[in-house]
Amino acid sequence: MRIDVVTIFPEYLAPLNVSLVGKAAARGLLDVRIHDLRSWTHDRHNTVDDTPYGGGPGMVMKPEPWGEALDSVLASDPGRRPVVVVPTPSGKPFTQELAVELSAKPWLVFTPARYEGIDRRVVEEYGERLDVREVSIGDYVLAGGEAPVLVMVEAVARLLPGVLGNAASHQDDSFAPGPMAALLEGPVYTKPPEWRGRGIPEVLLSGHHGKVARWRRDEALRRTSLNRPDLIAGADPASYDRKDREM
């Protein structure tokens, strides 16, 4: 998979060169290219924004630099068409399902914005010939789309074949498709067996896989009903027992 990111803060994307994504890139599983939007400005101040038509607070990112930047990125592989992911608080929710969908695409181009956003005509222009997705990672105020790009790239990259050491690692994730898809992960424990006077739930020491699976399911249900009752509404309780039987 090729991933391009166009941004006015290239250094913000430095974390993509380390850890899981960095290692995947070093192993050739990912081709990550970060581009400075200001490379496609031509004035002395490298201007990328201007005041909004119709008035109002803040500034809007000008269409020209984005147009030149995206044309340049697209021209680097004219035979292929990427999915363009526009991080925006007014986009569709970023979900595990969307991460799975995007992980199957050969080329993603992310366009994180600052200020009040990008001139609408950019999405209109590229939306006529490419698959453009406006995506939000949640309902809170951020200064821009760079942090959301880090979130989305990690969620997508970890699903690529060979990126995670143990293939099973993401099958049991919270939100991963499957029998426990609608539940949050329950509590986890490791050595030492006692820490500051706190032990381990006996069932986890029992060696009885069926009981352990049922305990984990019950704990996941408890945590989900406490923290995310909305997920319980969509859950399929019958599927939990099927998972137990698989153990």
Ligand SMILES: Nc1ccc2ncsc2c1
């Ligand atoms: N403020 C905010 C919140 C969510 C989000 N997702 C992508 S860009 C963005 C910006």
